[in-house]
Amino acid sequence: MPPKTSFDWANVRKRRFGVWRYRELLPISDNVEPVTMCEGGTPLIKLNRAVDGHVYVKFEGANPTGSFKDRGMTVGVTIAKHIGVKGVVVASTGNTAASAAAYAARAGLACVVVLPRGGVAKGKLAQSLLHGARIVEVDGVFDDALEEVFTEVVINGKKDLYPLNSYNPWRLEGQKTIAFEIVDELSEVPDAIVVPVGNAGNISAIWKGFKELYNYGLISKLPRMIGVQAEGAAPLVATWNRKSETLLEIEKPYTIASAIRIGKPVNWLKALNAVKESNGTFIAVSDNEILNSVKDLAQYEGIGVEPASAASLAGYRKAIDLGILNRDDSVVLIATGHALKDPDTISKIF
Amino acid sequence: MPPKTSFDWANVRKRRFGVWRYRELLPISDNVEPVTMCEGGTPLIKLNRAVDGHVYVKFEGANPTGSFKDRGMTVGVTIAKHIGVKGVVVASTGNTAASAAAYAARAGLACVVVLPRGGVAKGKLAQSLLHGARIVEVDGVFDDALEEVFTEVVINGKKDLYPLNSYNPWRLEGQKTIAFEIVDELSEVPDAIVVPVGNAGNISAIWKGFKELYNYGLISKLPRMIGVQAEGAAPLVATWNRKSETLLEIEKPYTIASAIRIGKPVNWLKALNAVKESNGTFIAVSDNEILNSVKDLAQYEGIGVEPASAASLAGYRKAIDLGILNRDDSVVLIATGHALKDPDTISKIF
Numbered sequence: 001m002p003p004k005t006s007f008d009w010a011n012v013r014k015r016r017f018g019v020w021r022y023r024e025l026l027p028i029s030d031n032v033e034p035v036t037m038c039e040g041g042t043p044l045i046k047l048n049r050a051v052d053g054h055v056y057v058k059f060e061g062a063n064p065t066g067s068f069k070d071r072g073m074t075v076g077v078t079i080a081k082h083i084g085v086k087g088v089v090v091a092s093t094g095n096t097a098a099s100a101a102a103y104a105a106r107a108g109l110a111c112v113v114v115l116p117r118g119g120v121a122k123g124k125l126a127q128s129l130l131h132g133a134r135i136v137e138v139d140g141v142f143d144d145a146l147e148e149v150f151t152e153v154v155i156n157g158k159k160d161l162y163p164l165n166s167y168n169p170w171r172l173e174g175q176k177t178i179a180f181e182i183v184d185e186l187s188e189v190p191d192a193i194v195v196p197v198g199n200a201g202n203i204s205a206i207w208k209g210f211k212e213l214y215n216y217g218l219i220s221k222l223p224r225m226i227g228v229q230a231e232g233a234a235p236l237v238a239t240w241n242r243k244s245e246t247l248l249e250i251e252k253p254y255t256i257a258s259a260i261r262i263g264k265p266v267n268w269l270k271a272l273n274a275v276k277e278s279n280g281t282f283i284a285v286s287d288n289e290i291l292n293s294v295k296d297l298a299q300y301e302g303i304g305v306e307p308a309s310a311a312s313l314a315g316y317r318k319a320i321d322l323g324i325l326n327r328d329d330s331v332v333l334i335a336t337g338h339a340l341k342d343p344d345t346i347s348k349i350f
Numbered sequence: 351m352p353p354k355t356s357f358d359w360a361n362v363r364k365r366r367f368g369v370w371r372y373r374e375l376l377p378i379s380d381n382v383e384p385v386t387m388c389e390g391g392t393p394l395i396k397l398n399r400a401v402d403g404h405v406y407v408k409f410e411g412a413n414p415t416g417s418f419k420d421r422g423m424t425v426g427v428t429i430a431k432h433i434g435v436k437g438v439v440v441a442s443t444g445n446t447a448a449s450a451a452a453y454a455a456r457a458g459l460a461c462v463v464v465l466p467r468g469g470v471a472k473g474k475l476a477q478s479l480l481h482g483a484r485i486v487e488v489d490g491v492f493d494d495a496l497e498e499v500f501t502e503v504v505i506n507g508k509k510d511l512y513p514l515n516s517y518n519p520w521r522l523e524g525q526k527t528i529a530f531e532i533v534d535e536l537s538e539v540p541d542a543i544v545v546p547v548g549n550a551g552n553i554s555a556i557w558k559g560f561k562e563l564y565n566y567g568l569i570s571k572l573p574r575m576i577g578v579q580a581e582g583a584a585p586l587v588a589t590w591n592r593k594s595e596t597l598l599e600i601e602k603p604y605t606i607a608s609a610i611r612i613g614k615p616v617n618w619l620k621a622l623n624a625v626k627e628s629n630g631t632f633i634a635v636s637d638n639e640i641l642n643s644v645k646d647l648a649q650y651e652g653i654g655v656e657p658a659s660a661a662s663l664a665g666y667r668k669a670i671d672l673g674i675l676n677r678d679d680s681v682v683l684i685a686t687g688h689a690l691k692d693p694d695t696i697s698k699i700f
Contacts, residue, residue: 016535017367017391037652038393041367043414045387049458062412064393065654066690106652108399123473126693129700132649185366299482302387302456304415340416340690343476350479 007216009184017041017184019071019177025212026075026173035077035107039063039070040177044185044332049300054330055316056190057303058178061338065127067259068202068336069099071178072171076164077103085162086110089153091145093198093259094124095337100164101131112161114138114145121258121306121342141253142199143264166201167266175202179209182332189221191329192280194319196311196336197227197236198260200271206334207274223332225280226324227271228315230255230287230308235263236271240282256287256345259308259337281324285314291349293317297335304339357566359534367391369421372530375562376425376523385427385457389413389420390527394535394682399650404680405666406540407653408528411688415477417609418552418686419449421528422521426514427453435512436460439503441495443548443609444474445687450514451481462511464488464495471608471656471692491603492549493614516551517616525552529559532682539571541679542630544669546661546686547577547586548610550621556684557624573682575630576674577621578665580605580637580658585613586621590632606637606695609658609687631674635664641699643667647685654689 007024015021018040023030043059060068077100080088087110090100097113097120104111113128117137128135138145146165153163164171183189189210195203203225213219229237233253242248250263265271275282293310297303312333319325339346357374365371368390373380393409410418427450430438437460440450447463447470454461463478467487478485488498496515503513514521533539539560545553553575563569579587583603592598600613615621625632643660647653662683669675689696 013364037395037409038412041391043388048456059387059414062388062414064409064412064652066416066688102648102652102654104652105649106398108650122697123690123693126696126700127654127689130644130648130654130689130696131652294480298452298480299455300458302414302452302454302481304452304477304480338416338690339477339480340473340688343473343693346476346480347472350476 007218013184019074019174022177022180025180028075028078032078032082034074035081035103036074037064037070037106039074040181044182045301045303047301050296050313053327056332057297057335058182058332059303059335061305061309061335065099065102066338066341067095067099068175068178069095072166072174073099073103073164075174076168076170077107077109079170080109080162080164081107086160087112087162088164089114089149089161090164091142091149093142093261094120095259095341097133098124098127101128101133105131112136114149116141116145119258119261122344123341142262146266165266166199172201172205172208175205176209176212178334179206179213183213183219189219190223190332192224192226192325192331193334194226194228194312194316194331195334196260196308197229197271198262198265198308200236200265200267202334202336203227204267204270204274207278222278225274225278226315226319227275227280227282228311229282229284230257230260230290230311231284233261233263234284235265236268237282237284239268239272240275257290257307257311259306260311283315283318285311285318289314298339303335305335306337306339306341307345309335309337357568363534367531369424369524369527372527375530378425378428382428382432384424385431385453386424387414387420387456389424390531394532395651395653397651400646400663401666403677406682407647407685408532408682409653409685411655411659411685415449415452416688416691417445417449418525418528419445422516422524423449423453423514425524426518426520427457427459429520430459430512430514431457436510437462438514439499439511440464440514441492441499443492443611444470445609445691447483448474448477451478451483455481462486464499466491466495469608469611472694473691492612496616515616516549522551522555522558525555526559526562528684529556529563533563533569539569540573540682542574542576542675542681543684544576544578544662544666544681545684546610546658547579547621548612548615548658550586550615550617552684552686553577554617554620554624557628572628575624575628576665576669577625577630577632578661579632579634580607580610580640580661581634583611583613584634585615586618587632587634589618589622590625607640607658607661609656610661633665633668635661635668639664648689653685655685656687656689656691657695659685659687
């Protein structure tokens, strides 16, 4: 870790807004050349009409491939190229695949994406094809795809393919920059961050980012982390509510929000710790609540998101109703992916 | 126009990278509140593998609605709201509609979009629906849609709908910030800018931006403007090559690049002047060349664009072959919209 003194807001703010602005806070040597497409630096949009209060959307759909995954992938693929692998492999509900395919292409690496058959939104599948990834479809859900990758790479030892799923720590290093950008732009720490939770890497990474800023003395308080899952795919909500010390897995997760249709999140323990340490909570929302939030973000705020992203607004509303958050709390909702990722679901609703 | 002295790079660079960073160069009073989603500030990506030389892509697909249209729309809708209209109306091949729908929603204004039936890519249509626009389909191409808007609003006098097509000067004021951002980020002026040309607003606006910087003494040279059209929709190439003083219209424009499927560009005269003044040219490229460029940007550079955007790379290659540009010229290719706008065309190719 860099010494506290090497990071200075005034100095880093001279650089382009985005992941690599915070290079001193990434554990990557100066001589390593990033594989980058200027990811990050995404809009922080104040909500004016959908809700009252001090609520912002961090719109990750404005990343190069249309989701927050690009933050982790720029770091992960930078490392993959640096250590000299031939290719990368990911299991994915679609966004990770699109991002891995794009960044691997940029780095000149092969890319294999393992997808749940029939479970990937159209735009994401098109992106994997477009960027030249080899697509392997498995029967089942994301969790089965991840097991396939794990078996092939770790058990069967296909070491020429570097696995870039979110248990890969480099991915989380990139994703933690969401926290840095929020503080950079607001010049203060919000009371809470509300994050859609699938494989649970993002909420863990964002919390890591805030804690680092705090530990370096760059901020003086920490936000509460609120994780939101869809009712049909809510293993962490169950685990949290029942105070279980092991993950209460969901065998057949289902939600219209395909990006968070995950029953066995690999980062469950990190996510539980993030929520516990931050005095936060996990909340489940229904598919109907998600779709209403998609509509409200689009028609009152102009923000077009895929269903999983809108879980954060749905979760925020529930947190207000339940008295978990107050109306005058300052809150940032993470909107993870663009509406264009999933035009079929949109067309079905409207 | 502001006095030269009110603009200072060091000062404006303290603001968020994007359209409103350059507020002193936009003709909008300080007391007018922008309708904004932090548009602009898009990636400028150095090409490493698809071509040699100093070639960058300005990736406008990373705007909030996935195309450069957001730059013009933030300014246009800000003005529409300020003057107190009830709603806005646009004719569109799809991207303008998506952007108008989103920004109108954010401003609480009604939005009517007039589209050529069957001529709009799926993602764009989904966006218009999502953001709650009223969709009117007309038989024919974009030019017929635009005539419909003109007739309804100007001839039939439906003054409660404010027209936001690219003959609206406010749109061009927003779009000119592409020039500002290029200079801001590179700290120099490229030798050439290559722009896909449909209704010809963007090339006119970008040129306006460079000229303003030049006239204020903020830059000391100007780039050449290279306009690229698809062979089946190339009225400006024909007009330029034949040195015609009137536009040689195309009655039935056709190209796979639906965003530039336009036969009677309203900004033709401004675009001709931009190219003439800048010692540039117009170039036609085939649909095959466009699709090859889509593929090369995606598979060598990781950049996912809709077909119209790739016309700029195809045009650059042709300009090199024809000796119009040199391999060591520094060049910025404008990539106007995201691959996710048109997943069907991508799926068809791959």
